[in-house]
Amino acid sequence: MPSRWPDLFQGVQSAFAPDGPQAGEIAFLTWIMIGGGAIIFLLVMALAAYAILAPQENRRWLADRRMVMIGGIALPIVVLSALLLYALGASARMVHSDPDALDIEVVGERWWWRVRYPDAENQPVLVTANEIHIPAGRPVRLRLISADVIHSFWVPRLAGKLDMIPGRANVFQIEADAPGVYRGQCAEYCGGPHALMAFDVVAETPEAFQAWLAGQRKPAAEPIVPFLARGQELFLSSGCGACHAIRGTPANGEIGPDLTHVGSRRSIAAGAFPNNQGTLAGWISDSQHLKPGNLMPSFNVFEGEDLRAIAAYLESLK
Numbered sequence: 001m002p003s004r005w006p007d008l009f010q011g012v013q014s015a016f017a018p019d020g021p022q023a024g025e026i027a028f029l030t031w032i033m034i035g036g037g038a039i040i041f042l043l044v045m046a047l048a049a050y051a052i053l054a055p056q057e058n059r060r061w062l063a064d065r066r067m068v069m070i071g072g073i074a075l076p077i078v079v080l081s082a083l084l085l086y087a088l089g090a091s092a093r094m095v096h097s098d099p100d101a102l103d104i105e106v107v108g109e110r111w112w113w114r115v116r117y118p119d120a121e122n123q124p125v126l127v128t129a130n131e132i133h134i135p136a137g138r139p140v141r142l143r144l145i146s147a148d149v150i151h152s153f154w155v156p157r158l159a160g161k162l163d164m165i166p167g168r169a170n171v172f173q174i175e176a177d178a179p180g181v182y183r184g185q186c187a188e189y190c191g192g193p194h195a196l197m198a199f200d201v202v203a204e205t206p207e208a209f210q211a212w213l214a215g216q217r218k219p220a221a222e223p224i225v226p227f228l229a230r231g232q233e234l235f236l237s238s239g240c241g242a243c244h245a246i247r248g249t250p251a252n253g254e255i256g257p258d259l260t261h262v263g264s265r266r267s268i269a270a271g272a273f274p275n276n277q278g279t280l281a282g283w284i285s286d287s288q289h290l291k292p293g294n295l296m297p298s299f300n301v302f303e304g305e306d307l308r309a310i311a312a313y314l315e316s317l318k
């Protein structure tokens with residue numbers, strides 16, 4: 001994705017390469033503080049050098065009482081008050097909520113993200129996981145809650161971080177200036193695999209977003225070849241549906257991520273691995289090795305053709 005930021009500031013999670021108004025406020029405030037701090041530091045160092053090196057009669061004014069009043073009291077009050085006023089304004093702009101914002105609910109789970117799209121048109125709530133699709137150029141209001149412990153939602157290129165706290169909902173707004181993929185990460189230690197609790201925000205054109213939404217609302221595709229049908233059969237008969245839902249099949253578990261369109265996602269295990277048949281098979285048979293401590297047991301009962309069939313079936317759920 002081309003970016004308007006210099007290479008030095010690039011990075012999938014670089015707060016120095018903001019691509020939305022909220023992150024832009026933070027980056028600008030950061031630069032004000034870095035620049036202002038550098039100017040004051042250089043000024044103080046120059047005065048200190050002058051005080052040490054200049055001839056005594058030339059530096060007498062430095063010890064003047066007025067210098068202490070101006071440089072020691074007046075200047076800090078003026079600078080810090082100006083910074084405070086600017087920061088308060090920036091905070092107000094960041095928590096501002098647009099009435100026409102799109103509402104999405106994100107639930108912090110150990111150690112993944114449940115994403116819900118409520119709908120005004122009385123359609124059922126769409127539930128997905130670990131990937132948040134948003135329309136670019138439109139404000140999105142996120143309702144952040146937790147299912148268990150404290151997590152923290154952070155997409156550095158789009159906005160600041162906000163904690164997800166059990167028993168309360170924190171609301172804030174994000175917006176992506178342009179289509180692109182913005183990586184996020186849980187920013188509050190939440191136990192074992194906390195470091196492997198990532199996600200992607202996928203910003204799309206409004207048309208592409210609506211098409212994605214329509215596709216995700218559909219039930220899962222029926223297997224079209226015997227190999228995939230065997231995968232589905234194994235999935236349903238092995239108890240996977242106790243934890244996972246695949247809409248359109250009897251699997252309706254709500255403990256783990258909804259898998260109705262798992263094949264359409266960029267990654268598995270909350271941003272930990274790319275999504276393909278190989279990683280899916282590895283995850284099913286040995287998830288405890290790939291993401292130790294996660295809440296899905298390793299299903300090493302599946303081997304060979306059976307394992308490949310289940311992985312292929314899941315991968316086919318686009």
Ligand code: CUA
Pocket residue numbers: 108109111150151152186187188189190191194195197
């Ligand atoms: Cu969730 Cu750290």
